[in-house]
Amino acid sequence: MVTSHPATEERILEAARRVFHRKGFDGARMQEIAAEAGINKALLHYYFRSKENLFDAVFKEAFNELINKIFTIVGSELSFEEKIRYIFNDYIGFMQKNPYIPSFILNEIHHNPARLTELINSLPNPPSGIFSQVKKSLEEEGMADIDHRQLVINIIALSVFPFIAKPLIKNIFNFSEEDFTGFIENRKKELPDFIFKAIHS
Amino acid sequence: MVTSHPATEERILEAARRVFHRKGFDGARMQEIAAEAGINKALLHYYFRSKENLFDAVFKEAFNELINKIFTIVGSELSFEEKIRYIFNDYIGFMQKNPYIPSFILNEIHHNPARLTELINSLPNPPSGIFSQVKKSLEEEGMADIDHRQLVINIIALSVFPFIAKPLIKNIFNFSEEDFTGFIENRKKELPDFIFKAIHS
DNA sequence: GTCTATATGGCGATAGAC
């Protein structure tokens, strides 16, 4: 895994990202990753002993990016309202730049629950701490009656779902790629107020 | 596909559902489906010529169930408020009974966009008609200012997402299976008011 | 219709030369 020729390892990882993100573990082929990286299969195994190892590196990286992105905002010192606005703007923005990651993660977490537990346990900030902080924020805002966990899931659902369902959305609304981009840009603007109205009595 | 022994074909389909829903096309094995159905691989090919054919039958069925469920409610003669309540109650209820279908559909639609277009075109009620009806409902309720397409996606996102992200949710909240069930039951109760508050000015 | 046996190809992984 550590070598005197980092350029090759990084090229393998880039190729592996492209292929695994799109096709998942079962659909990906070592031959395709090798071709994308401009090398041959044998060299893949020289750097990362097995398909599973290579996949783990890619999965871990994507998972941490996706989770830390949101946990960093939630766990920051911003006001409650600012946090909501930042999440919708930055989190959706991240997925616009990495449109395959949400489906990739949400699909692969079903296949290996043990790895998921391990990854969550090794996060820099434990989720339990983040969530008790959310709860405290809500109490300070005088909204102690709403379940903070339901709210967190609602916010993530509204952010992530359009990217998971993109092909379906494009089809049922007859959206071009530009239409879809516009639809997402509108969400960034409209979702914060949607949430504020929903939670303020 | 049509035969004098329907019991076998139905047993194959039941087995194929169980395996494909959980593992997707790439992860499923014809051997496993045969074993689940209590027959051998050769007989699978006798009834459904290829893995792809068998998968298509399973996919089409799940897709139509998932889409028609919601389109039937949306296109019904219920009042706007009733529709919202029915969607959250019945749609979430359907997914509680079929927890693998949302992930299955949302994952596989990425792999064959052509089949998706075909399936949508063959729906009993065309989506465009359903959505113009939603728009009309909103105008009658004096809520013409909100984008009906954004609202539809929000409602579906809030319903579907917890099932797609179930392993993640259980992990980060330290939920047992019973905790998760309770969490979903609470959503059924709370989501209608969440939406009503969000859209009423 | 249902089985056993087998064809055929592709996959992950390794051996060994350079």
Next chain:
DNA sequence: GTCTATCGCCATATAGAC
């Protein structure tokens, strides 16, 4: 470190007996 060649296995699919 990087390559070519190949092993061993397992997948889908078919042939052919009953």
